């Protein structure tokens with residue numbers, strides 16, 4: 001099979017590319033390298049079955065040229081993480097609206113199964129955890145830019161379902177919960193790489209709020225397995241929405257403690273008020289847990305890695321080369337994406 005991965009030089013996209021190539025497929029990664037990195041795909045440079053199409057997912061001609069050459073599409077390209085969205089809502093909104101429209105329209109033109117990576121952010125402020133896929137989305141006011149991410153991803157989901165209903169396009173939606181693993185950087189506010197970098201540098205670990213908020217972390221390898229299995233069964237999964245993650249919760253305080261233990265770092269923990277990190281009026285959810293019954297029933301999904309394995313892999317990578325995280329950037333209170 002020939003695959004197009006938009007956002008293929010990013011954290012998740014590059015692992016997906018690795019796996020698809022290992023399975024004997026061809027891969028084109030379309031990426032504008034805004035948050036993605038050439039380092040993520042360096043190992044694929046010499047692989048004749050891999051191509052990087054450098055450019056923007058809103059570029060109609062480029063998307064069309066790529067789509068024309070493949071059998072299936074994974075659509076991941078998007079600004080990610082609440083911090084990036086708060087800082088540059090226009091880009092987040094435009095990429096997700098125009099970029100996704102281009103991708104779906106090309107997939108419809110060439111009748112290509114497509115999988116969209118949405119986010120657990122779309123559940124918004126709902127406190128009905130664990131979240132089921134048909135749960136109401138409780139999204140906050142546009143006064144707070146952070147909700148732009150949830151809104152545009154929800155709109156992308158509507159588009160996927162709309163294409164399926166109106167044109168029969170095999171469009172699958174995945175709501176990724178916090179995904180972590182090697183190649184994730186702390187630059188855009190992801191909690192685990194930020195805390196690991198601080199621990200290894202002997203700097204205080206910045207934990208937002210009281211640190212009693214919980215998150216569930218899924219190893220990128222488990223997420224990749226789920227994406228491929230859902231795509232492989234697109235005839236049964238098209239038009240539907242699936243949570244992908246783990247249901248094992250940990251408070252950010254305990255996460256920081258575990259990272260200190262596993263790195264052997266003597267660094268202290270520093271509690272930072274949300275307002276200091278994100279500005280006045282920042283809204284957050286205390287817990288975010290996926291219900292995984294649907295994906296379990298449909299593809300037999302069972303995560304293979306626990307948090308210890310995630311941290312072990314990420315600490316090993318960070319010790320090999322520093323990712324140079326900006327201190328105080330951890331997006332732990334929000335999605336942690």
Ligand SMILES: NC(=O)c1ccc[n+]([C@@H]2O[C@H](COP(=O)([O-])OP(=O)(O)OC[C@H]3O[C@@H](n4cnc5c(N)ncnc54)[C@H](O)[C@@H]3O)[C@@H](O)[C@H]2O)c1
Pocket residue numbers: 006007008009010011012013030031032033034035036037055056057058075076077078079080095099117118119120175176177178179180336337
């Ligand atoms: N990491 C998480 O915890 C998480 C959680 C929920 C959802 N997601 C979703 O998974 C997908 C991948 O996220 P990731 O964590 O790998 O982040 P990432 O930032 O590493 O990957 C996104 C990739 O998209 C590229 N990109 C962004 N805008 C683009 C544009 N206009 N044109 C072309 N390429 C563009 C970036 O350069 C990057 O390589 C995203 O759709 C994100 O919303 C991730």
